[in-house]
Amino acid sequence: MRSSIFAGLVGVSAVGAVKPLVDVSYSKYQGVSLENGITQWLGVRFAAPPVGNLRFAAPQDPVKNKTTIVANTFGNTCLGTGSAASNTSSEDCLFMNIYAPSNATTGHPLPVYFFIQGGGFNTNSNPNYNGTGLIEASNHNIVVVNFNYRVGPYGFLASEEITKGGSTNNGLKDQIKALQWVQKNIRKFGGDPDHVVLGGASAGAASITLLLTAHNGRNDGLFHATAAESQSFAAVRSINESQFMYDNLVIRTGCVDSKDTLACLRGLNATYLQSKNINTPFPGAQNPPLYMYGPTLDNDVVSDLTMSAYRKGNFIKLPAIYGDDTNEGTVFVPANTSSIGESNTFLKDQFPLLTTPQLKQINALYPNNASNVFPNSGAWWRQASDAYGELRYNCPGINVSDIYAATFSRKDIWNYHWDVIDPVAAAAGRGVTHTVEINAIWGPENTRGNAPVSYSTTNAAIVPVTQAYWTSFIRSFDPNTYRLKGSPMWEAWTQGQKQRLHFVTNATAMENVDAGQKARCEYLSSIALDIKQ
Structure with a gap:
């Protein structure tokens, strides 16, 4: 739990520099100034808890309060498909982390690196990477932001019922909400809202392609360049083609007899819902896929198949990096594949x-x-x-x-x-x-023990x-x-x-x-x- 007092701040902010205590209008967050000249704010809420009636709904603004929160603890990651709830994961998971040079100023804001983690849109698989290594590599000339977004059914359940009573593509809408938060608030942390570079790995890189093509390529000025690592191109299904996922979940959870199956799903506690949160085969397939839930063709945020949108030119044309690893498939295919x-x-x-x-x-x-x-x-x-x-x-x-x-x-x-x-x-x-390569980009000591020793x-x-x-x-x-x-x-x-x-x-x-x-x-x-x- 975060406390409302903190006695371990290191150093004193330079004259004109951004102070560790930042007011984002709905709360105040007390950052921690580190000895390496970087200040970090961990677990900053950027949207309201997506629970109760906000389950399967678009993200909403955080509730205002007068509390000063010591931002020295990561927020919970979002619940993933095929995993049990834990003491570090929760449905209340829409938090971000901000890392900035301690001498950053609002008058001379710095470029922002906004990183979208991967996980096949079914998990948060790269949460809470430490941004200090990238800042040090930049000679203290950038601000780093990473965050959680909803995945699995919480982020990507789609059906006729969801369309009428909820919202589709909520995981992508969480990303957009976080980018809008950056536009509104990042200058208070020393970042430049007019110089935001999207980075992302795997589903995070897929998110980049989806944000570039969102709303038929409409440019809302939320970002200005992109760097995609192992961009994933899964199939994008329509609402009708996704209906089976909703129906199967309703059946598994015992909500079939409810007059309002969506209300029934919203009324289930997260622990029980997680026990039924599994992958099932796509129609026409024999076995469950690696990742079942994903972005849906909703004719709003996702208005076309991704490759079709690119070919038509319906994407934001910005400086970009794309790239991949030599053996992209080996960690996915069952090792016992024998025929x-x-x-x-x-x-x-x-x-x-x-x-x-x-x-x-x-x-x-x-x-x-x-x-x-x-x-x-x-x-x-x-x-x-x-x-x-x-x-x-x-x-x-x-x-x-x-x-x-x-x-x-x-x-x-x-x-x-x-x-x-x-x-x-x-x-x-x-x-x-x-x-x-994510381990080299962030630095092997900053990826939560996931880096190969050779790095x-x-x-x-x-x-x-x-x-x-x-x-x-x-x-x-x-x-x-x-x-x-x-x-x-x-x-x-x-x-x-x-x-x-x-x-x-x-x-x-x-x-x-x-x-x-x-x-x-x-x-x-x-x-x-x-x-x-």
Whole structure:
């Protein structure tokens, strides 16, 4: 619990600097000034608790109170699908953290890095990363914000009943609410509301693509550049196509006989609802997908399929980074995948609209290499991993970069290929895994124990290189302006030159996309709308 008094603040604010005690109109938050010259405000509420009648509703403004809250404790993360409630997760979870140089001023506000965590829209999987490392890497020239948003049914349940009595895409609306909060309040923390860079990993990077295309690409001025890591392109379903999720939840919870099934769901306590919060197969699939809940085509926030919106030009055209890891699929595909049938079944479980001719073509593009034998894994694990990784992550990032450059002649689009070999992951056959670069961007000591050990030993040299590119982009909308001395120029992705930065410890350099990946991505792009990406 946060106390209303705190005696451990370090140092005194410089003249003209932002003070640790900040009034955001509905509450006052007492930040903590650290010895490294950074002040942090943890667990700042940016919306009302989404409980009771606000379950399955759009986020509302926080309730005003006169309390001074000592912001030295993280707020609870949001409840995820397939997990039990815990002492660190709750339905009351709409909190953010702000990190700023202690000498930041309101008169000379700093660029803001607004990070959207991942988790497949079913969990909060990157909560409460420590922003101090990025600020130090920027020479104390940025402000960092991260936050929670609703996931699973709390954030993405969709149905006719939800449309009439609640709100769809609440997880995305939570993100928009947090961005609106930044516009209103971040200057009080030393940040510049006119210089906000969105960052995100996996579903957080998918969120970036969805926010860029939201409302048919309407620019509300909430952000000004984007950096997407392992952008995830899942299928986007309509309200009608999502109805089965609502109906199944109503059946499992015993709300079928209620006159108002939505009121019944809202009346359940969160512990019981969590016990019924599971994934079930998509129509046309045989097994539950990795992630069932997700953004819905509601003709409001999400007004088109993501790839369709990009192709039509219905997105906000801003400086952007897109990129991926070499082996995006290995952490997702069951390691015991042992046959072509199991491989195809896995792919169709995730994308049930894949047809048998399309699966046949995917099999041809991704032949199984029988000589690839990995510990404790089935013979088709890496084949399925390669196909799934490029289908959902690598190729959409390449194809979107093409759209920026070829269709709209943008010269401020950069792409990367993360290929930093971790010995432990390599020995296990996982290769260079999904979103592992997040540990270099934030610094391995700042990702809550998730970083590979090598990022502090044999791969330590890649960290300052990566942080310099990212903080340069945050500060100037260009990764090269403040890049580390001696590191290569990160050339833009262009129509004629499909080039990207190849991150390798002590050997980072530009590379062209190879012909094989180009061909595979061209095919996967041709079926993207068929499978509703």
